[in-house]
Amino acid sequence: MKAICWQGVNKLSTENVPDPELRNEQDVILKVRYSTTCGSDLHLVGGYIPAMEAGDVLGHEFLGEVVEVGSGVRKHKVGDRVVVSSFIGCGRCWYCANDLWSLCDNGNTNPGIGSALFGYEPGGVFGYSHALGGYRGSHAEYVRVPFADHGAFPVPDGVDDRSALFASDALPTGWMGADLGGVRPGDVVAVWGCGAVGQMAARAAMLLGAERVISIDRYPERLAMTERHVGSETIDYTATDVGAELRERTGGRGPDVCIEAVGMEAHSPGVEYAYDQVKQQLRLQSDRPTAVREAIYACRKGGTVFVLGVFGGVVDKFPLGAVMNKGLTLRGAQQHGQRYIPMLLDRIAAGEISTRHLITHELPLEEGARGYEMFKQKQEGCVRAVFDPALAAPGTTS
Numbered sequence: 001m002k003a004i005c006w007q008g009v010n011k012l013s014t015e016n017v018p019d020p021e022l023r024n025e026q027d028v029i030l031k032v033r034y035s036t037t038c039g040s041d042l043h044l045v046g047g048y049i050p051a052m053e054a055g056d057v058l059g060h061e062f063l064g065e066v067v068e069v070g071s072g073v074r075k076h077k078v079g080d081r082v083v084v085s086s087f088i089g090c091g092r093c094w095y096c097a098n099d100l101w102s103l104c105d106n107g108n109t110n111p112g113i114g115s116a117l118f119g120y121e122p123g124g125v126f127g128y129s130h131a132l133g134g135y136r137g138s139h140a141e142y143v144r145v146p147f148a149d150h151g152a153f154p155v156p157d158g159v160d161d162r163s164a165l166f167a168s169d170a171l172p173t174g175w176m177g178a179d180l181g182g183v184r185p186g187d188v189v190a191v192w193g194c195g196a197v198g199q200m201a202a203r204a205a206m207l208l209g210a211e212r213v214i215s216i217d218r219y220p221e222r223l224a225m226t227e228r229h230v231g232s233e234t235i236d237y238t239a240t241d242v243g244a245e246l247r248e249r250t251g252g253r254g255p256d257v258c259i260e261a262v263g264m265e266a267h268s269p270g271v272e273y274a275y276d277q278v279k280q281q282l283r284l285q286s287d288r289p290t291a292v293r294e295a296i297y298a299c300r301k302g303g304t305v306f307v308l309g310v311f312g313g314v315v316d317k318f319p320l321g322a323v324m325n326k327g328l329t330l331r332g333a334q335q336h337g338q339r340y341i342p343m344l345l346d347r348i349a350a351g352e353i354s355t356r357h358l359i360t361h362e363l364p365l366e367e368g369a370r371g372y373e374m375f376k377q378k379q380e381g382c383v384r385a386v387f388d389p390a391l392a393a394p395g396t397t398s
């Protein structure tokens with residue numbers, strides 16, 4: 001089958017790889033209908049996440065049709081249309097039982113690699129390096145889904161494929177930021193990043209009762225998309241001082257909840273960008289925490305900062321003094337999709353959440369490298385490039 005493979009830093013190619021097979025009784029094999037690029041993949045493509053090997057198949061946010069079912073699977077049958085959580089949870093360990101699915105003790109079959117690299121044992125996720133399980137990803141014609149009774153969810157008839165796709169990762173991630181960030185009715189919430197994750201976090205904050213939601217980015221098309229489809233106010237961080245602007249809009253107090261949906265490759269117009277970039281390139285720090293710093297300084301005293309953006313290791317110039325003296329709650333997590341996906345599919349069906357607009361480009365698997373380049377550089381207004389394995393390669397007919 002065809003699949004988009006990582007071949008080294010900033011090198012991708014579409015290759016023929018062996019079809020997946022059932023390996024455990026709780027597996028299903030899915031014929032992929034759509035699989036989307038995600039900001040998390042950029043950290044892999046750029047070489048910021050270690051333990052990738054040439055030939056690894058990318059992709060973790062997907063939906064498809066069940067074509068084979070393991071003998072232990074109870075909830076799915078051949079022909080079902082399902083969306084799958086990007087993080088893999090066994091459904092039985094202490095963490096899964098406590099709804100902390102991305103922390104599952106059994107989802108990552110290689111926990112020692114993460115432990116040696118990062119000092120902790122990360123969970124397992126599709127297509128996300130050998131440190132996070134070494135699973136083949138979903139940018140392929142077929143994908144093996146372990147623990148399918150727990151991680152795969154039927155898509156309601158009223159929800160089309162393109163909308164349901166984002167219930168895999170971007171939407172539950174955003175929802176989790178607002179939910180575990182403790183958004184309450186009447187709150188003012190600020191969200192850094194107008195990618196798919198940030199847009200979904202902003203929408204979730206609204207649905208959880210926030211009185212005002214303010215989204216921050218620099219790309220005019222992303223800011224306009226967020227205003228139109230999410231309904232939040234926006235700030236272009238290149239045009240103003242974000243901290244001052246947030247104080248201005250909140251009567252001097254600052255937002256109650258600040259959600260960071262940017263991650264380790266944050267951009268900044270200020271001098272600190274050069275500082276962070278040099279240290280990151282020299283591997284003196286693994287991550288650029290610009291937006292986290294800004295969120296900590298902007299948040300009101302006693303408020304909460306929730307980090308949705310992915311960070312791998314250590315950062316420099318972290319304002320611990322502000323966290324402590326301002327009485328902040330600082331949280332973060334990889335997404336606990338299994339906890340939210342059915343509820344979110346119902347909300348999409350009810351028209352409360354729009355996701356389909358996030359797809360700006362649909363491409364065949366053969367255009368993996370081009371799709372990622374466009375997504376990375378935010379060219380042609382790209383918010384999410386989505387791969388459809390049924391599309392014909394350029395220059396051919398299907």
Ligand SMILES: NC(=O)c1ccc[n+]([C@@H]2O[C@H](COP(=O)([O-])OP(=O)(O)OC[C@H]3O[C@@H](n4cnc5c(N)ncnc54)[C@H](O)[C@@H]3O)[C@@H](O)[C@H]2O)c1
Nearest residue numbers: 039040173193195196197261262263266267309310334335
């Ligand atoms: N926690 C999880 O489980 C989880 C799941 C999915 C994605 N993520 C992470 O969420 C982050 C966002 O993902 P995405 O798919 O939306 O990515 P994306 O690349 O599409 O969006 C990131 C956005 O952040 C903006 N940005 C950069 N620097 C900024 C700054 N200083 N202030 C404000 N905005 C800034 C960029 O312009 C861009 O629009 C990534 O780090 C990704 O790894 C986490």
Ligand SMILES: [Zn+2]
Nearest residue numbers: 038040061169
């Ligand atoms: Zn993702």
Ligand SMILES: [Zn+2]
Nearest residue numbers: 090093096104
């Ligand atoms: Zn588990």
